[in-house]
Amino acid sequence: MHSSEVFNFSAGPATLPHEVLKIVQEELLDYKGTGLSVMTMSHRSKTFLDILHEVENDLSQLLGIPDDYAILFLQGGASLQFTDIVWNLSLSQKRQVGCVVSGNWSKIAYQQISKMDLVSTQLIATSECEGQFLDVPLQKDWQVDMPLDFIHFTSNETVHGVQYQTLPHQLSHDYPLLVCDMSSDFLSRSIKVQDYALIYAGAQKNIGPAGVTVVIVRKDLLGKAPNTVPDVLNYQSHFKKDGMYNTPNTFGTYVCGLVMKWLLQQGGLSQMEKINTQKAHLLYSTIDNSGGFYVNHVHQPVRSKMNVVFYTPNEKLDALFIEEATQANLKFLKGYRSMGGMRASIYNAMPLKGVQTLCEFMQDFQQRYE
Amino acid sequence: MHSSEVFNFSAGPATLPHEVLKIVQEELLDYKGTGLSVMTMSHRSKTFLDILHEVENDLSQLLGIPDDYAILFLQGGASLQFTDIVWNLSLSQKRQVGCVVSGNWSKIAYQQISKMDLVSTQLIATSECEGQFLDVPLQKDWQVDMPLDFIHFTSNETVHGVQYQTLPHQLSHDYPLLVCDMSSDFLSRSIKVQDYALIYAGAQKNIGPAGVTVVIVRKDLLGKAPNTVPDVLNYQSHFKKDGMYNTPNTFGTYVCGLVMKWLLQQGGLSQMEKINTQKAHLLYSTIDNSGGFYVNHVHQPVRSKMNVVFYTPNEKLDALFIEEATQANLKFLKGYRSMGGMRASIYNAMPLKGVQTLCEFMQDFQQRYE
Numbered sequence: 001m002h003s004s005e006v007f008n009f010s011a012g013p014a015t016l017p018h019e020v021l022k023i024v025q026e027e028l029l030d031y032k033g034t035g036l037s038v039m040t041m042s043h044r045s046k047t048f049l050d051i052l053h054e055v056e057n058d059l060s061q062l063l064g065i066p067d068d069y070a071i072l073f074l075q076g077g078a079s080l081q082f083t084d085i086v087w088n089l090s091l092s093q094k095r096q097v098g099c100v101v102s103g104n105w106s107k108i109a110y111q112q113i114s115k116m117d118l119v120s121t122q123l124i125a126t127s128e129c130e131g132q133f134l135d136v137p138l139q140k141d142w143q144v145d146m147p148l149d150f151i152h153f154t155s156n157e158t159v160h161g162v163q164y165q166t167l168p169h170q171l172s173h174d175y176p177l178l179v180c181d182m183s184s185d186f187l188s189r190s191i192k193v194q195d196y197a198l199i200y201a202g203a204q205k206n207i208g209p210a211g212v213t214v215v216i217v218r219k220d221l222l223g224k225a226p227n228t229v230p231d232v233l234n235y236q237s238h239f240k241k242d243g244m245y246n247t248p249n250t251f252g253t254y255v256c257g258l259v260m261k262w263l264l265q266q267g268g269l270s271q272m273e274k275i276n277t278q279k280a281h282l283l284y285s286t287i288d289n290s291g292g293f294y295v296n297h298v299h300q301p302v303r304s305k306m307n308v309v310f311y312t313p314n315e316k317l318d319a320l321f322i323e324e325a326t327q328a329n330l331k332f333l334k335g336y337r338s339m340g341g342m343r344a345s346i347y348n349a350m351p352l353k354g355v356q357t358l359c360e361f362m363q364d365f366q367q368r369y370e
Numbered sequence: 371m372h373s374s375e376v377f378n379f380s381a382g383p384a385t386l387p388h389e390v391l392k393i394v395q396e397e398l399l400d401y402k403g404t405g406l407s408v409m410t411m412s413h414r415s416k417t418f419l420d421i422l423h424e425v426e427n428d429l430s431q432l433l434g435i436p437d438d439y440a441i442l443f444l445q446g447g448a449s450l451q452f453t454d455i456v457w458n459l460s461l462s463q464k465r466q467v468g469c470v471v472s473g474n475w476s477k478i479a480y481q482q483i484s485k486m487d488l489v490s491t492q493l494i495a496t497s498e499c500e501g502q503f504l505d506v507p508l509q510k511d512w513q514v515d516m517p518l519d520f521i522h523f524t525s526n527e528t529v530h531g532v533q534y535q536t537l538p539h540q541l542s543h544d545y546p547l548l549v550c551d552m553s554s555d556f557l558s559r560s561i562k563v564q565d566y567a568l569i570y571a572g573a574q575k576n577i578g579p580a581g582v583t584v585v586i587v588r589k590d591l592l593g594k595a596p597n598t599v600p601d602v603l604n605y606q607s608h609f610k611k612d613g614m615y616n617t618p619n620t621f622g623t624y625v626c627g628l629v630m631k632w633l634l635q636q637g638g639l640s641q642m643e644k645i646n647t648q649k650a651h652l653l654y655s656t657i658d659n660s661g662g663f664y665v666n667h668v669h670q671p672v673r674s675k676m677n678v679v680f681y682t683p684n685e686k687l688d689a690l691f692i693e694e695a696t697q698a699n700l701k702f703l704k705g706y707r708s709m710g711g712m713r714a715s716i717y718n719a720m721p722l723k724g725v726q727t728l729c730e731f732m733q734d735f736q737q738r739y740e
Contacts (some may be wrong), residue, residue: 008407010412013620018399021407025398029391034700037391039579042380042702075445075581076602079616083600117598193375204617209409210621211445211581228487232446232454246449247574249385249581249619259430329405332412352388 007354010332011158011307012347013204017115020258020349024194038357039251048250052243055257062260062269065193066218071240072215073253078105078183081200081213082112085179086119087229088236089221090149095119098148098176100135101126102164102275103157106337108248113152122146133160137298150177150197156185158205160336161309161343169195177221185306186214187263188348189273205306207349208256211249246303263348272348279346279355280305288360293366311341312369318342321365366369377724380702381528381677381715382554383574390628392721409621418620422613424513425627427738432630435563435586440609442585443623447476447551450480451570451583456489457599458606459568460519460590467490468546469517471496472506472534473527474706475551475565483522492516503530505669510536520547520567526555528575529678531713532672539565547591555585555676557633558718561645567591575676576717578626581619633718642718649716649725650675656729663736681711682739688712691735700728 008015031038034047041048056071065071075079075370086097099110099121114121124144125137142151156163163185169192170178177197188202193199198217204210215235223236231237237245266272284303287294287310296303296310312318318341324336335341346355378385401408411418426441435441444450456467469480469491477498484491494514495507508617512521526533526712533555536550539562547567556571563569568587574580590614593606601607607615636642652675657664657680667674682688688711694706705711716725 003501005481008406008410009417010410012617013413015410016407021409022401025395028395028398029388036378036701037386038395040378040380040383040385041393043383043580045380045702075443075447075619076450077616079602080446080600083602099380102675112600112602115600170385202617207619209619210413210617211622228485230450230482230485232449232453232482246447247382247572247580249445249622251579252581252619331406331417 004329006329006331007350007357008344009344009350009358011205011336011343012202012346013210014206014345015349016255016259017210017262017349020255022249023258024255038254041250043244043247043250051254051257055253055260058257058260058264059214062187062263063191063193063216068219069193070217070219070222070235072217072235072238073237073248073256074215076145076214076247077209077210077213078181079108079112080200081181081215082109083116084233084235085150085152085198085200086113086116087226087233088217089177089179090119091221091224092147092149094147094149096122096146096148098122098124098142098144098151100124100137100142100153101128102154103162104131104159105157105183106152106154108326109152109154109181122148124148124151127162133157133162134297136162136302137165141172144176150175150179152179152181154181156182156304156306158184158307158345159339160298161296161304161305161307162298163306165302167191167195184347187269187272188276189216189307190269198298203252203256205345207259209252212252212256214256259349275352276305276346276348279352280308280349282355282359283308283344283346286362290362290366293370294362298359306345306347308344308346309335309339309341310344315340317369320369324365325361330361342367374699375723376701377700377702377727379714379716379720379722379728381449381575381706382572383580384576384625384717386625386634387719388579390625390632393628394625405410405639406724408624411616411620413614413620417466419449421624421627424518425513425623425630428627428634429584430629432557432633433561433563433586438589439563440587440605442587442591442608443613443618443626444583444585444608445580445581445619447580447583448570448572449478449482450552451551451585452479453486454603454605455520455522455570456483456604458487458587459547461591462517462519463622464517464519466492466516466518468512468521470507470521471521472524473503473532475527475553476522476524479522479524479551483630492518494518494521496584497532503527503532505727506532506672508542514546518546518547520523522549524551526552526674526676528677528715531666531668531674531677533674534677535672537561543738547596557639557642558562558646560639569728570683572667573622573626575715576719577629579622582622582626584626606652618707620688625711629719640664640727644691645722646675646716649720650678652725653678653714653716660736661730663740664732668716675719676715676717679705679709679711679715680714683703687739690739694735695728695731698731700731
């Protein structure tokens with residue numbers, strides 16, 4: 001079996017809606033009669049500022065972002081935010097940051113924050129067990145018994161395929177601020193923004209091309225970074241200059257905006273959540289109903305709806321699966337280097353049909369090699 | 371008079387070669403038969419890695435980059451490099467950085483470096499005079515009489531339209547390391563890379579879309595950043611992982627690569643230098659031969675070949691000039707906010723015809739309003 005359409009299961013940079021790419025292509029040489037490409041416009045031109053404001057408005061509408069939050073489109077990926085959140089949100093003298101480790105990315109965040117000068121980190125919870133992450137530490141088990149400037153956690157882990165299905169939230173007024181890396185499930189479901197001091201997300205999973213990082217931060221927390229922090233790393237500089245402190249990734253931000261319009265057209269986040277749940281259910285069912293031919297080891301209640309990790313009975317078959325799937329136009333299914341096996345990333349832009357085609361391929365492959 | 375073609379004189383994000391934008395458009399939905407857009411490919415896919423290596427090779431060929439230099443495609447713009455160079459190149463205990471100020475950008479760099487912890491800056495030369503920059507401080511006048519970890523200077527200043535026509539260089543073996551911000555004249559002329567410890571350039575002037583920053587750094591200087599510097603800001607992390615420490619701006623880098631192929635097709639940098647000199651000569655001649663109707667105040671030998679600043683006899687006429695020029699499809703000629711007047715940015719991708727059309731418009735405008 002072979003799909004005539006190419007389905008791209010890359011963990012990121014990931015697939016984008018075909019409709020969006022079509023618009024990008026159509027407008028590439030001439031954006032709405034201006035005779036210019038968005039790529040070659042001044043970031044201070046009215047045309048680009050209009051694009052940016054529309055992206056902000058559409059994002060606000062999608063997520064229900066209250067007015068007391070700032071929206072920034074920055075660069076550097078989630079990896080730069082590991083550092084930037086500390087400089088911007090270390091509000092007390094002690095600069096104590098609580099870290100929750102639930103997989104590869106939150107562990108890197110913990111390590112990177114721990115390296116920094118004048119900060120102390122507290123590992124308040126981890127689900128690591130013999131080098132594996134098959135679960136996430138539930139919020140009730142976090143050790144929040146010391147003063148913390150904020151707690152950092154990652155809502156979905158792309159490498160290990162685990163995800164908070166019930167998102168940690170602001171438990172009480174005295175509870176430490178929550179900072180969430182939502183890179184890999186941003187805009188895939190409804191959330192309550194008010195629960196977080198700051199949310200950040202690299203664009204290249206669910207919302208656009210690599211090179212754009214969205215930061216949503218409570219305005220009252222801005223302006224508290226020490227003076228020694230360079231302006232470019234101070235959220236306040238970007239906020240005060242309406243996102244024009246320095247030249248943003250204009251073209252990438254424009255593409256993110258098209259994705260947001262597409263999400264609104266699909267019915268917004270509650271509708272996306274429904275479709276994403278359906279896609280994940282279909283794929284996990286195919287695994288679970290394979291009589292053990294395919295396995296996923298993640299604790300069921302925290303299986304990721306974005307990144308589905310699975311294995312055949314042996315590495316040789318895994319390699320064959322990937323080879324044949326690639327030939328069948330089901331691309332980038334190879335698991336993360338340290339994990340082996342397969343990983344299907346099924347973000348917002350992966351159509352239901354792509355997952356159906358993958359499931360059919362899996363059943364066919366099983367019949368032939370069981 | 372009215373040009374049927376749109377010419378975009380934006381200082382950045384700036385115009386890109388039409389041929390390049392055509393290829394971007396053609397390949398947008400299907401890159402060379404892969405069925406995928408470059409925008410949606412994994413940065414670790416063979417296809418993207420091949421693109422990246424080709425960009426590196428083409429850049430090496432264009433600039434003549436020796437093997438003992440690393441080439442990195444990073445994010446965050448020149449503004450992030452102001453900081454990053456200090457963390458990576460403060461090689462001595464004293465961390466003393468010499469700054470040359472020749473315009474808006476080098477002044478911001480000086481201010482930002484001065485803010486940082488544990489670094490002392492020395493203003494070793496400035497051409498600022500009553501808030502204006504009409505000249506650049508020649509290297510022979512720099513005060514290099516104390517130990518310096520490195521000297522930072524900016525080869526071309528976009529706001530003030532001044533440019534080093536003879537580039538500062540490594541005067542002797544004992545001379546401090548030179549670090550150059552080449553954002554706005556990168557690849558516009560031949561240079562000797564060996565003269566510099568590090569060169570950086572935001573892409574959005576001469577080489578591609580905003581959101582990509584090229585860093586060329588001597589390999590023996592890598593790995594000397596303090597341990598407390600986050601990995602994402604340590605050049606060594608990016609170099610050791612072949613540019614894949616974190617997800618790069620894949621699509622932007624691909625577009626930069628197309629521009630480099632275009633530059634090679636044009637005949638390389640010596641040919642670009644010839645054309646750029648011709649364009650600048652044409653425009654400055656039009657100004658100088660206007661009998662004082664148009665003026666440019668910059669000291670003649672350091673007039674920028676990239677950004678040509680000029681004024682009519684009064685602000686009202688300046689505004690009218692910009693208005694009529696815009697209607698005539700000569701866009702983004704408005705001067706920088708603090709400067710007023712006009713600024714024509716005529717980077718590599720601005721065709722000779724664009725400058726000719728502007729000059730004809732200027733003569734026509736003068737006849738009508740003198």
